[in-house]
Amino acid sequence: xxxxxxxxxxxxxxxxxxxxxxxxxxxxxxxxxxxxxxxxxxxxxxxxxxxxxxxxxxxxxxxxxxxxxxxxxxxxxxxxxxxxxxxxxxxxxxxxxxxxxxxxxxxxxxxxxxxxxxxxxxxxxxxxxxxxxxxxxxxxxxxxxxxxxxxxxxxxxxxxxxxxxxxxxxx
Ligand code: PNS
Numbered sequence: 001x002x003x004x005x006x007x008x009x010x011x012x013x014x015x016x017x018x019x020x021x022x023x024x025x026x027x028x029x030x031x032x033x034x035x036x037x038x039x040x041x042x043x044x045x046x047x048x049x050x051x052x053x054x055x056x057x058x059x060x061x062x063x064x065x066x067x068x069x070x071x072x073x074x075x076x077x078x079x080x081x082x083x084x085x086x087x088x089x090x091x092x093x094x095x096x097x098x099x100x101x102x103x104x105x106x107x108x109x110x111x112x113x114x115x116x117x118x119x120x121x122x123x124x125x126x127x128x129x130x131x132x133x134x135x136x137x138x139x140x141x142x143x144x145x146x147x148x149x150x151x152x153x154x155x156x157x158x159x160x161x162x163x164x165x166x167x168x169x170x171x
Contacts, residue, residue: 012040015095015126016088018080021046022054023160024065025142027134031099035128036072043091044069046079055143055167068157085119096125101135 015035021028021044028044036042044065048058056064058079065077080087088096096116098109113125137155146152146164153161 012038013095014041014043014091014093015039015097016043016045016084016091016093017097018045018047018084018087020049020052020054020139021061021065022052022056022139023142023156023164024061024068025134025137025139025156025160026154027099027101027130027137029068029157030131030134031097031128032069032072032075034131035097036075039095039097040074042072042075042097043093044075044077045084045087046077047084048079048081050081056163060163064157064159064163067159083119085116085123088116088123089120094123096123098125098127099130100127101130101137 015038017028017032017035019028032042032044046058046061046065054061062077062079069075069077078091084096096113098113100106100109109125109127113127116123116125142152142155142164145155147168149169152164156164
């Protein structure tokens, strides 16, 4: 437990919220909204995965996410490559945060959490339940619906919706 005081505010744990965020959805925002107050600092960390063909470049994702997350004073957007657990340790984090939407997420998340624990036992994975209104939202489905001309309003922040339209409809 960190008890030091910085600038009159109690210092809290540093948490990393990692993901692909291609694109950032209202489900991700819900998890950040629920957790920002639980930690001293929350680093939303985008995996730079050259192997995957992303819809949005890392720079585009950072730009959109910084716009959306601007109001959260203790939330920072960053990117990483290599092992998540090593990155978290380098950032001085004691928590890796992941959102769980449904039981189907659990098996993959359990494997990752246990592997990360094996790599860095001092870092705990914390799971947060997404609000039920967001439990069906995934970046993959948002991309598919947007690519086929469907309405993704309410599923992603307005800035992401506008960028999806530009990508797929040139609007
Ligand atoms: O949003 P996603 O795609 O579910 O996020 C997955 C992510 C980025 C958290 C995961 O792929 C990851 O941590 N990759 C980094 C490489 C790594 O550490 N692999 C071992 C994980 S146990």
